[in-house]
Structures are given as structure tokens and as C-alpha cells.
Amino acid sequence: GQQLNQSPQSMFIQEGEDVSMNCTSSSIFNTWLWYKQDPGEGPVLLIALYKAGELTSNGRLTAQFGITRKDSFLNISASIPSDVGIYFCAGQKASGTYKYIFGTGTRLKVLA
Amino acid sequence: GAVVSQHPSRVICKSGTSVKIECRSLDFQATTMFWYRQFPKQSLMLMATSNEGSKATYEQGVEKDKFLINHASLTLSTLTVTSAHPEDSSFYICSARAGDYEQYFGPGTRLTVT
Numbered sequence: 001g002q003q004l005n006q007s008p009q010s011m012f013i014q015e016g017e018d019v020s021m022n023c024t025s026s027s028i029f030n031t032w033l034w035y036k037q038d039p040g041e042g043p044v045l046l047i048a049l050y051k052a053g054e055l056t057s058n059g060r061l062t063a064q065f066g067i068t069r070k071d072s073f074l075n076i077s078a079s080i081p082s083d084v085g086i087y088f089c090a091g092q093k094a095s096g097t098y099k100y101i102f103g104t105g106t107r108l109k110v111l112a
Numbered sequence: 113g114a115v116v117s118q119h120p121s122r123v124i125c126k127s128g129t130s131v132k133i134e135c136r137s138l139d140f141q142a143t144t145m146f147w148y149r150q151f152p153k154q155s156l157m158l159m160a161t162s163n164e165g166s167k168a169t170y171e172q173g174v175e176k177d178k179f180l181i182n183h184a185s186l187t188l189s190t191l192t193v194t195s196a197h198p199e200d201s202s203f204y205i206c207s208a209r210a211g212d213y214e215q216y217f218g219p220g221t222r223l224t225v226t
Contacts, residue, residue, distance in 0.1 A: 003155055031213045033213070033214070033215075035217075040203075040220070040222070041219055041220060042116075042118075042205050042207075042217035042218050042219045042220045043156070043205075043217045044217070045214060045215075045216065045217075048213060048214055050213065088155060090215075092213060098144055098161075098209050098212070098213075098215075099146070099158060099161060100146075100215060101158075102155045102156045102157075102158075103155065104155050105154075105155050
């Protein structure tokens, strides 16, 4: 099935550093969402974006809905060890099916 | 709020047997639930959309006779893997739709077929 492209695929960072990751698509989405998944668990919703250009924060996390509606960005400021995990973007088209298309994931590892 | 549970969390079964996985929305009603499959180090792939009171809609390439879905109430959907084979071993995750856009995910079920 279709997947959204996420980059980077994985990253090691030092504790306290800021992190940026993005998600791109060749088609337009009306909603973008970001999830975090810990090993052996289901994804947990971090941020949902509903309008092109929207910038939304949730604590140290900030996400933006790209103006073209074909991309989204997630930033994590001052990373801490518990930020370790896999971050997935998900896009939803306004087709009424409510289905998500998931990104390929960004695996984050934080070095203390 | 928006808690989704799955049962069992882990199951081991023998090849040829059937396994049922339950997905429940605990504090909200969900007219739509989704079933995903996730292989190690890969993303989530949608298998089917489950609508309360109607037949499930399966994604291309997913065998509906092998993965039986029943959405009997607004808080419960079940996935039955019939005649399981080792290649069906995977992490199965359900989600429930809350509102128009947001899905909340269960903790997943690890299926191992021996």
C-alpha cells in the first residue's frame, strides 16, 4: 500500500539537542497527524493538524502542516532520553473514509 | 479519555488453527475501527476498515476470508485470523475513530504461529 516518505529514517542525538523530522507526499492531504510508538506498543497521538500552514505545539513538540498540503514537519526541542522511539506521520484525505496513510517512520535514539 | 484496549496482548497458536483478537473502545463509542498489521521495523499497514453494523472494507491484497472482522457494537470489533500460518505471525494493532479525524490506537497483539 501507499506510504508517506519520512526523513531521516533514523537519528542519534545528544540529550538536550533539538530534533527535526519531516514527512512528504506526492498528493494532497487534508489532515496530518504525528504519532510516537514505543517498542511493543501501539502508536500514541502527539499532534493533529487540520489546516494548511497550521503550527501547533504540545509541550516540547511542535508540528507544522505544510502550505502545499503535501508535507508536514515535527520538531522536538531539548530532547530527553524518554523521547526514544519511532515517530510516524499519518495523512488523511478528505474522502470520507477516515483512513490514514502512514509514513515510513523515523527512529530516534537519544544519547544521555 | 480515548482509551482503546486489545486482548490478548500476546498469543501463540499452532498452524491451521484460528485466533480471535478483540479491540474495545473503553470510554467512547466508535462507529469506525481499523485493523493494521506491522512487521518488525516497518510501518503500519492498514488491513481493513470496520464499521459498526456493516461489512468490513478490506484493503487490496488482504484476504477477507482469512481475516474475518466483526464490529458487533459501538465499542467492540474483533479480528479472527483463520487457518493461521507462520507467515501470519505479526503485530496486529487496532484503532478507533474519535470524531472526524483522530484515531486512537490499542496496545497491539503479538501473534506467533508455530
